[in-house]
Amino acid sequence: MKKKVLGIILGGGQGSRLKPLTSTRSKPAVPIAGKYRLVDIPISNCLHSNIDRIFVLTQFNSASLNKHIKNTYTFGNFSGAFVDILAAEQTPENDGWFQGTADAVRQSMQHFTAYDWDYALILSGDQLYQMDFNEMVKNHEKSNADISIATLPVNAKDATGFGILKTNDNNEITSFVEKPSAEELGDWKSDVTSEMSSQGRDYLASMGIYIFNRELLIELMENKETMDFGGEIIPQTIKTHKVSSYQYEGYWTDIGTIGSFFEANLGLTDDIPQFDLFGNDTNVLTRPRFLPPTKISGTTLEKTLIAEGGIINASRIERTIIGIRARIGIGSTISNCYVMGNDKYEGATEIEQKRKANIPLKGIGDRCYINNCIIDKNSSIGNDVKINGGDHLEDIDTDLYTVRNGIVVIKNGVVVPSGTVII
Template sequence: MINNKVLGIILGGGQGSRLYPLTKDRSKPAVPIAGKYRLVDIPISNCINSDIKRMYVLTQFNSASLNAHIKNTYHFSFFSSAFVDVLAAEQTINSDEWFQGTADAVRQSMHHFLQNDFEYALILSGDQLYQMDFNDMIKKHEESGAEITIATYPVNAKDATSFGLLKTNDENIITSFIEKPGEELLPNWTSDVGEEMDKQGRHYLASMGIYIFNRNLLKKLMDNPDTNDFGKEIIPQAIENHKTLSYQYEGYWTDIGNIDSFFEANLGLTDDVPQFNLYDSNGIYTRPRILPTSKISGTILNKAVIGDGCIIHAEKIDRCVIGIRSRIGKNSLISNTYMMGNDSYESLKDVADNKIDIMMGIGDRCYIHNCIVDKNCRIGDDVRINGGRHIDNIETDTYLVKDGIVVIKKDATITKGTIIG
């Protein structure tokens, strides 16, 4: 079934510099998460589970791997109107510039959107972790007679300065909005968020960057070439003249904007009952791969999420997410680590003929702690990586340390006996 009233528009973001080096060779929505998915799978899956099966993904930075992932993943029936298409920034008669912001990305792509019949545009971010039934949000939008609906999330004072904050009246209609206020302004922006949220100290309503626009209004707003961003310009200006509803969401949601939040979101999946629950009837979809089951020999596993096709001989794996096709050698200790895995297996003949000095994966007798290991890395035997706040931020050709997290760069080789931290 397809909800033909709604068109999904997923914003791929810009350079994603706060997630560097994970975004060095790929766009932010293409960053691997949870051992087998990509970030873009989250909003696409939420749409599919809400019967919204016509989607555009807007991107302009390192989009090749994202294009390939979407092409290889989201196939619908030949007799269906469903699609997931990538729209990269393009030169046209009307514009020869890159996307200048979230609203400008939508503006430059409007001629593609308007080729479709729809009543509402659902605009989503490509770098958030959450599970939401958009049908309820759409229903509230229709019932209220709103022209715009913004999904909102209660946050605490520490986080409030990083978001657009809003206030509402008794009918949840937004009356005022401010983008990323300073701490001194926060006392004026508290909201009635409900008893449970109040107990948690989450007194501020933040915009989640999830919007519903009526088609005609979006078209009208996009006619103004001087507004480039939804949060900074479109939303603050629109609430003055257009009925804008707040749709308060209280489930799990995190904005994966930096290395620290990305790291914690992934390791959170190892909890007994994770806040972001992959083990749900409304699952997350991704590329179907024909991989063997994982093979684990003599390893103590504690709070470990293991992807398909892994070969593991480690001594212990503790609170780790291990991605597809990962290889971990004997007597290695791995903890608090997200290992993204590999894109392919290495030839057993090349290994037997000693053509490969350091195999993809983690070697024998290694100690890896507080670490993100990007795709296709080679970590030699006897390597010790001990991440933590005791290490200064630093970047080399093969790794980066940020806020105590060691990130091994994609395709990097860490030579045997290396010590980091």
């Protein structure tokens, strides 16, 4: 399988809807679940499917992503496996940025065609799901398709936010509409399984996961007028080629906004989460770190995931993700939060100097109350800070924090003074 398929992961644009989390890093490099990066999700899905030649395409704030890829995905010298970053670059043929998903692939084709492969598997870098791509490839071959698109049954409410597909009895896609209005949906119901239909999920949405036959992809990329797969290439090729639907019914979410990012992370704290971090064959792969165990003292924990290397003295933590090297002080209460942690520890000398200067240490101080909040990496929150996110807060952007849909996002590396109140 691995010699047949080349993995191509699209890193996305500036990720403006995920700001401020993407202010200093690319979207695939955003930390998720306390110890991973978003890019680890599609890469792990590929590697578990024995697809081990993977390119990640990006152009914005790619330094931390480069570092993560380099430190994580190393293979034997003779295996032929790799995960490589391809950032937008000026060449005699192309002198500008990627203008869309298809343009990103087009500008990188000379790197892809240097390898032998029958199929290109094109993925998004900002989705949370677990899929065996072997099954999708088998379905692609069995149906003798030119292109296969992974599709997800959705309900009428969600359908207006997706590209919606219509299929015939052979699961061949016959028509496509991008983000239809509620009034348009009547004609777009598809045949789905009885389980999906019972849930009202009668519309097939494109998941942005594609398989292209090699020669067809090369041919399509010669047309420099098309910039996007979903908006241009897919609607055009449906009329001229055999495009098949591969229906997926598992958990999948698009992490494109602060709200979806927040809910996807907190959903991992459920008793039986929809995304399984603990499966033997579906575990998420990431950078190995040589960190001590997290030390917890005097803390009541409820539905909380805690990564390694932390020092936790909080009073109570509930429905929260705690990232690597996190520090939380005595008497603090944290609920409905994602605390990303720190990239490194503060040394004894640095701690002593900060305390003398009355500067908060990295992490969360004593006697804080924090609810409905994302705390980005390397932030320093002083003592007696009160943050209560919720629908009562209006969207705002300040030097220290951003509010989006009631979620307070403390920015990367900022210092929140003791006594600060955001309610």
